[in-house]
Amino acid sequence: MIGRLVYKSIYAASLVAITSLSTTASFAALLDQTKVDNSSAIYAPGGTISKSLIEQIGMGQGDEFTGASSIYLINRDPFRSIRRGRQLFQRKFSEDEGLGPRVNFDSTGDVTQSRGLGAGLTDSCSTCHGSPKGSAGFGGNVASFPDGRDAPHLFGLGLVEQLADEITMELRATRQQAIDRAAQRNQRVTLRLRAKGVDYGRITAEPDGTVDTSKVDGINSDLRVRPFFAEGRTASMREFVIGAFKDEMGMEAWDPILCEVTDPDNPRAMTSPSGFHYDPARDSFERPPVCADWEDGDNDAVTAEIDPALVDYMEFYLLNYFKPATGPGNPFAREGSRLMRSIGCTDCHTQQMRVSRDRRVADVETKHDAEQGIFNALFAEANALFSTIEDGDTYPKLVPNGDEFIVNNFFSDLKRHDLGPAFHERDYDGTIRTEFMTEPLWGVGSTAPYGHDGRSINLDQVIRRHGGEAEDSKRRYVRLRFEDQLKIREFLNTLVLFPPDDTASNLNPGNPGSNDPQDPANHGNIALPALYQIHEYGPE
Known part of the structure; x- marks a missing residue:
């Protein structure tokens, strides 16, 4: 199956189908149905998680033939x-x-070594990443550092990982080119490091194969782009997931993939089910807290806390998670976009990038639509990015096409920059961090307050807070007429997040114009159950 997933005709032809799909998929999953009395007044079909944790683990990680x-x-x-x-x-x-x-039963230790001491303890990912409702959005602020850290939204996270990984490969190809040329010419060779339209400095190779990385800009000398966390600490979503389970929830994932990759005696390359390739000969990665289902690293008398299968599902979810939406445009906002370019904002906030080989199975484009949009006047169009492969199993494989994909309204260069003292971050040991990753601006219209620490209360203030490498752009903004500043902020406010379970789509368009949009059968949603292939596994 290749092409667009268009289900409008199905729903238009059958009100029963609309009701059925929206009933099973349109509520936020806030309760575990296996632990809640189904006769309770708070129970609602689709409003709970249908499977127990054991059922979600199923047959474990398995393989492509283990049902x-x-x-x-x-x-x-x-x-x-x-x-x-x-x-x-x-x-x-x-x-x-x-x-x-x-971290430990006394909650004591060195917070600079165990950031979980400042993060506190939560029982759900959605506690920190839950706005808008039911999304992998933004949320809490934690005391991992004296001035706090805001939890960023996770919309489009899979595209971020892919862009960073491809930039890494392009930069390393340039490094190898410099080494090869220096050896061939028997002289020093300097090449500019440029990938996806972004300049990452220069690299110099000597005839003997040694490399000078002192002019590399915005990333580590190993040329690995690590896009996660404000300081650019983590390379992959899988590491991010395992670390978050441990630091935020005290739950330990025993992951055979990263345990093999980080084995101190015999590390070996592995590829995750979501397609990220880990090569310990090229990179160092974060080792999971435990590496066997019998280990109890936190001494809480519970082992096998997070099964590898759960890590697989979380990684795959984030790989395919929806991009932020685009709200209503108008001439005022379009002029604001032009003004951003003219004053230099897009020198760092690069508006678009191209993924060369997309590992996702679908893309969802969510835009303002006054006619079809119900909640928030937004409507989502789901498009397939997979092909069907018959291999003898009852159910064929649905594999990513691996085509290129243009990531629009991204607004990041995936580099670290020094934005001046107002953005510098104090640590508990007295040290100061001066450089941070360029935060993508998609979704920025929904995510106040701003800054990695959440200390800027609105868009105007966070722009004025810029200094350092962004001082010239900030000054140009300040010198603009007030109405031109408003135009820039008007454009930024069109870059929004949305609640997927309450956003009408071509998978469930709902009933535009209904007198009761609160009814799930009417407001529509991005109904993933409409696309399930193996129906006997029941609701999720």
Whole structure:
């Protein structure tokens, strides 16, 4: 199956189909149905997580021929896998499942070595990443550093990982080119490091194969772009997921993939079910807190807290998670976009980049639509990015096409910059961090307050806070007429997040014009269950 996923005609032809799909998929999964009395007044179909944690684990990680395993489902029922990851993201974990402790039972230690001491303890990913409702959005502020850290939204996270990984490969190809030329010519060779339209400095190779990286700009000398966390600490979503389970929830994931990659005696390259390639000969990666299902690293008498299958589903969910939306445009906002370019904002906030080989199975484009949009006047169009491969199993594999994809309204160069003293970050040991990754601006219209620390209360203030490398652009903004400043902010306010379970789409368009848009049958949603291939596994 290749091409657009267009289901409007199905729903137009059958009100029953609309009601059925929206009933199963349109509520935020805030409760675990397996632990809540179904006769309770707060119970609503689709408003709970249908499967227990054991059922979500199923047959474990398995392989592409082991039914009910994570690798099997990711290959053969990818949209169910995405939804399962979403339900895990919304799940509230309990102590008997391994929740806690916060670093240790005394909650003591050096916060500069164990950031979890400042993060506190939460029972769900959605506690910090839950706005708008039911999304992998933005949220809490934690005391990992004296001035706090804001939890960023996770919309489009898979595209961020892919862009960073491809930039890394392009930069390293340039490094190898410099080494080869220096050897061939028997002289020093300097090449500019440029990838996806962004300049990352220069690299110099000597005839003997040594390399000078002192002029590399905005990334580490190993040329690995690490896009996650404000300081650019982590390379992959899988590391991010495992670290968050440990630091924020006190739950330990034993992951055979990263444990193999980081084995101190015999590390070997591995590729995750979502397609990220880990090569310990080229990069160092974060080792999971435990590496066997019998280990109890936090001494809470609970082992096998986060099964590898759960990590697989979470990684796949984030790989395919929806991009931010584009709100209503108008001449005022369009002029604001032009003004951003003219004053130099897009020198760092690069508006678009191209993914050369997209690992996602679908893309969802969400835009302002006054006619079809119901909640927030937004409507989502889902498009397939996969092909069907018959391999003898009852259910064919649905594999990513791997085509190129233009990431629009991204607004980041995936580099670190020094934005001046107002953005510098104090640490508890008295040190100062001066450089931070350029935060993508997509979604910025929904995510106040601003800055990595959440200390700027509105867009105007966070722009005025810029200094250092952005001082010239900030000054040009300040010198603009007030109405031109408003135009820039008007444009930024069109870059928004949205609640997927309450946003009408071509998978469930709802009933525009209904007198009761609160009814899930009327407001529509991005109904992933409409795309399940293996229906006998039931609701998620």
